[in-house]
Amino acid sequence: MKLDVIKLDAGKSGSIELADDIFGLEPRADILHRVVRWQRARMQAGTHSTLGRSDVSYSTKKIYRQKGTGGARHGSKGAPIFRHGGVYKGPTPRSHAHDLPKKFRALGLKHALSAKAATGNLVILEAAEMASAKTSLLAKAAKELGWKRVLIIDGADVNDNFALAARNIEGIDVLPTMGANVYDILKRDTLVITKAGIEALEARLK
Structure with missing residues (x-):
């Protein structure tokens, strides 16, 4: 052309x-x-990042006794169910290139x-x-x-x-x-x- x-x-x-x-x-x-x-x-x-269970700064001590409280069973304060707890399988830094x-x-x-x-x-x-x-x-x-x-x-x-x-x-x-x-x-x-x-x-x- x-x-x-x-x-x-x-x-x-x-x-x-x-x-x-x-x-x-x-x-x-x-x-x-x-x-x-x-x-x-x-x-x-690809810089997205969250704190996992091992990244949050909490004691791993059991927060209250297992039985007799009338509440649910819980262990560490850093569990995903709690506020400021570690995120389960959250995003981590990675490359999106293919x-x-x-x-x-x-x-x-x-x-x-x-x-x-x-x-x-x-x-x-x-x-x-x-x-x-x-x-x-x-x-x-x-x-x-x-x-x-x-x-x-x-x-x-x-x-x-x-x-x-x-x-x-x-x-x-x-x-x-x-x-x-x-x-x-x-x-x-x-x-x-x-x-x-x-x-x-x-x-x-x-």
């Missing part, structure tokens, strides 16, 4: 041929869903890129470079281009001035090619990829 290439000033800069096996697939929701679940599970902190094959993760990225291309929300930029790190200049260019919630993917390295200018603009995120992922792509309305980013992505996914 062929797409036009634009500059930051909205001017045309020719066109580029995109690989159909990366940008021309029929997006499948089940594949995207599995990859997003894998990403979100890896990001989950495995997903590398080829399937790459397939998910291809389907995410194809989804943006299919809906017309894929923009090819000549280069994400600025002479100076002026937030106002980038904000003005983004407004003229109609970018509100946009992810910009550059080549192996991101231009320092461009990254600094974009840092303070709400709704604009910049990533190098190796940082491109399904969740961030789907979360934004518009996906902008530089020509260097296209070359790097095709080399990564071939």
Whole structure:
């Protein structure tokens, strides 16, 4: 498939041929869903924790005699039935991450890129470079281009001035090619990829 290439000033800069096996697939929701679940599970902190029977600080002495009180039989004050007692089989710190094959993760990225291309929300930029790190200049260019919630993917390295200018603009995120992922792509309305980013992505996914 062929797409036009634009500059930051909205001017045309020719066109580029995109690989159909990366940008021309029929997006499948089940594949995207599995990859997003894998990403979100890896990001989950898993720091939930409760005090168990052996963690609460109480004497283990029997709290009152077994018989003759008219009440139920009880032993330690740290039993789960009492207030501030230890929790039985409560949550403990753990990792929520699960495995997903590398080829399937790459397939998910291809389907995410194809989804943006299919809906017309894929923009090819000549280069994400600025002479100076002026937030106002980038904000003005983004407004003229109609970018509100946009992810910009550059080549192996991101231009320092461009990254600094974009840092303070709400709704604009910049990533190098190796940082491109399904969740961030789907979360934004518009996906902008530089020509260097296209070359790097095709080399990564071939």
